[in-house]
Amino acid sequence: MKKSGLIVVTATLFFAGCTPAPEENSPITPPVATSDNAIEVGKDYHSFANPEQVVITHIDLDLTADFEKRRLIGSAAMDYQKVDPNATRLTLDTRGLDVQGVTAAGSPVEFMLEKADPNLGAALHIELPQQGNRVTINYATSPEASGAQWLTPAQTAGKKHPFLFTQAQAVHARSFIPLQDSPQVRVTYNATIRTPKALLAVMSAANDPDTQRDGVYEFTMPQPIPSYLIALAVGDLEFKSMGQRTGVYAEPSVLEAAALEFEDTESMLEVTENTYGPYSWDRYDLLILPPSFPFGGMENPRLSFITPTVIAGDKSLVALIAHELAHSWSGNTVTNATWRDLWLNEGFTTYLTYRIMEMIFGTDRYNMEAVLGYQDLQADIASLDANDQILAIDLRGRNPDDVFSNIPYEKGALFLREIEHKIGRENFDQFLLTYFEDFAFQSITTDQFIAYLDKTLLKRFPAELDKARIQQWIFEPGIPEGAPVPESDAFSSIDQNRQAWLDGDLSANDIDMQSWTVHQWLYFLNNMPATLPQAQIAQLDEAFSLTQSKNNEIAHSWLMISVKNQYQPAYERLYDYLTSIGRNKLVKPLYRELSKTAEGKEFAKRAFEQAKPGYHPLTVKANEGYVK
Ligand code: BES
Numbered sequence: 040m041k042k043s044g045l046i047v048v049t050a051t052l053f054f055a056g057c058t059p060a061p062e063e064n065s066p067i068t069p070p071v072a073t074s075d076n077a078i079e080v081g082k083d084y085h086s087f088a089n090p091e092q093v094v095i096t097h098i099d100l101d102l103t104a105d106f107e108k109r110r111l112i113g114s115a116a117m118d119y120q121k122v123d124p125n126a127t128r129l130t131l132d133t134r135g136l137d138v139q140g141v142t143a144a145g146s147p148v149e150f151m152l153e154k155a156d157p158n159l160g161a162a163l164h165i166e167l168p169q170q171g172n173r174v175t176i177n178y179a180t181s182p183e184a185s186g187a188q189w190l191t192p193a194q195t196a197g198k199k200h201p202f203l204f205t206q207a208q209a210v211h212a213r214s215f216i217p218l219q220d221s222p223q224v225r226v227t228y229n230a231t232i233r234t235p236k237a238l239l240a241v242m243s244a245a246n247d248p249d250t251q252r253d254g255v256y257e258f259t260m261p262q263p264i265p266s267y268l269i270a271l272a273v274g275d276l277e278f279k280s281m282g283q284r285t286g287v288y289a290e291p292s293v294l295e296a297a298a299l300e301f302e303d304t305e306s307m308l309e310v311t312e313n314t315y316g317p318y319s320w321d322r323y324d325l326l327i328l329p330p331s332f333p334f335g336g337m338e339n340p341r342l343s344f345i346t347p348t349v350i351a352g353d354k355s356l357v358a359l360i361a362h363e364l365a366h367s368w369s370g371n372t373v374t375n376a377t378w379r380d381l382w383l384n385e386g387f388t389t390y391l392t393y394r395i396m397e398m399i400f401g402t403d404r405y406n407m408e409a410v411l412g413y414q415d416l417q418a419d420i421a422s423l424d425a426n427d428q429i430l431a432i433d434l435r436g437r438n439p440d441d442v443f444s445n446i447p448y449e450k451g452a453l454f455l456r457e458i459e460h461k462i463g464r465e466n467f468d469q470f471l472l473t474y475f476e477d478f479a480f481q482s483i484t485t486d487q488f489i490a491y492l493d494k495t496l497l498k499r500f501p502a503e504l505d506k507a508r509i510q511q512w513i514f515e516p517g518i519p520e521g522a523p524v525p526e527s528d529a530f531s532s533i534d535q536n537r538q539a540w541l542d543g544d545l546s547a548n549d550i551d552m553q554s555w556t557v558h559q560w561l562y563f564l565n566n567m568p569a570t571l572p573q574a575q576i577a578q579l580d581e582a583f584s585l586t587q588s589k590n591n592e593i594a595h596s597w598l599m600i601s602v603k604n605q606y607q608p609a610y611e612r613l614y615d616y617l618t619s620i621g622r623n624k625l626v627k628p629l630y631r632e633l634s635k636t637a638e639g640k641e642f643a644k645r646a647f648e649q650a651k652p653g654y655h656p657l658t659v660k661a662n663e664g665y666v667k
């Protein structure tokens with residue numbers, strides 16, 4: 040492990056609003072003992088673990104998925120190394136775990152579980168044995184584990200079998216495995232997972248597509264990965280190959296549609312390798328989750344977890360696959376050292392996503408997606424506090440789940456796009472390729488990235504690049520003036536159509552939308568004025584059946600318009616949408632908008648109450664405030 044070094048940043052930028060919030064028990068962040076409250080670079084404020092003294096290097100899991108009790112029950116054995124030869128205890132993160140005992144070489148070892156912090160869980164201190172370098176923790180997870188969702192058969196596509204999946208990023212691995220839950224600690228792992236015989240288990244590890252369905256499944260992850268990439272799913276899953284190294288796992292009724300929708304995955308893998316260097320993870324498979332999966336996708340290595348809401352029938356939403364695949368380079372190979380550095384994962388990945396989409400689907404698609412992404416960014420810049428618009432964000436005292444925005448994604452990508460434009464695409468691609476090599480299987484901080492830029496691109500392109508500008512991108516709010524704003528020709532005619540329709544010069548029936556792509560539709564809808572007359576909304580709906588749109592993104596944009604204008608004919612669909620989809624990005628804006636009026640809130644409450652048993656804990660937490 041390359042240590043990030045505990046350099047103290049004394050930049051004045053971090054003053055405002057960073058006093059850690061007092062928590063119930065132990066504070067979420069130990070007080071920082073510097074007079075100016077500076078961030079300690081590389082310090083993980085979201086983990087209690089002590090990798091600077093003792094670091095875990097490998098985990099062996101043996102877990103039984105008990106669907107009746109909704110618990111994972113078993114053991115985690117871990118190998119550790121002393122970084123400080125005098126260290127006497129190993130400190131792990133846990134959250135809601137029932138720790139039954141700790142042993143080393145079969146003998147009990149002393150341990151102490153601290154009181155829990157509401158966001159970060161509880162530190163587990165283990166007294167190190169005199170001999171050996173391995174301890175085993177026997178434990179069970181809580182049925183309410185924040186990082187696991189246990190679904191009833193009714194909540195799956197097939198309706199016959201239950202389903203379990205985990206989602207560890209950012210700080211939830213500790214709710215299903217006691218470990219050092221910090222992205223700067225990398226471990227290899229092996230696992231034995233025991234399930235009901237009818238079900239198949241898959242993990243972010245080597246999965247054997249031809250495995251016997253016998254209720255005992257073995258996995259190995261030979262490359263060291265950060266804890267947030269450990270993932271497990273159990274369900275009535277089948278596999279279909281999509282290419283030499285790519286395939287998809289899904290419930291039987293979804294499998295064919297998924298394999299068709301994502302058939303370009305193999306080509307995506309190839310073009311990305313050709314541009315950014317070899318794929319390091321052997322196979323790249325997809326797992327299609329039930330609709331309650333709280334994210335669009337999660338880049339679990341070798342097996343990205345994917346929401347079924349992107350299976351649109353026309354590949355219109357497959358940028359998500361490009362995104363999760365791209366994380367195999369930016370994120371999984373080169374990893375953010377702390378959650379402050381998340382933009383190193385998501386900004387680079389968003390930049391790569393656009394590039395992959397261009398290579399597979401052409402420049403028009405690239406430009407359209409980039410404009411839509413830029414518009415999402417603008418909306419966040421307009422609504423977020425200045426501190427939350429900073430790429431290297433100060434998360435001390437905050438739960439990373441509460442700070443999710445487009446900033447690390449789209450602002451990060453725009454920053455990289457600017458460098459690309461200034462030094463030329465070939466040079467930038469070469470830079471990225473070398474960057475992925477130089478930091479392969481390491482976790483790095485923003486400050487390490489800046490130091491790396493200093494000695495590479497800034498040296499090589501002194502006339503094109505400017506240190507102050509780079510600092511501005513990374514440490515200041517907003518979008519720097521002169522940023523390379525994306526543009527799309529394919530959207531100009533959409534603007535004209537929208538305006539003519541709004542002015543009453545064109546009726547909805549006369550809009551020639553036969554050739555419109557999903558992205559043109561999204562652009563058409565997302566840029567409507569905040570309020571529209573009911574008759575006009577109805578006219579659009581009659582002409583294009585938008586309330587019935589099968590595309591979940593178009594439906595989302597349309598339902599947003601409907602809620603803003605209280606367009607009642609769409610409310611049945613809205614109810615159905617909110618109660619059948621758990622992807623937070625799609626439902627949260629609707630709840631937020633509904634909560635702005637008394638009637639809206641009543642409606643939201645009803646939908647939420649019905650949906651809640653099927654929502655993931657993260658989706659519940661993100662939205663319950665809107666229905667109180
Ligand atoms: N790694 C993220 C999901 C994530 C980020 C989970 C931070 C927890 C904390 C994943 O790669 C992602 O970005 N998903 C997006 C995809 C989209 C930008 C294409 C999503 O889920 O919407």
Ligand code: ZN
Nearest residue numbers: 362366385388
């Ligand atoms: Zn991502």
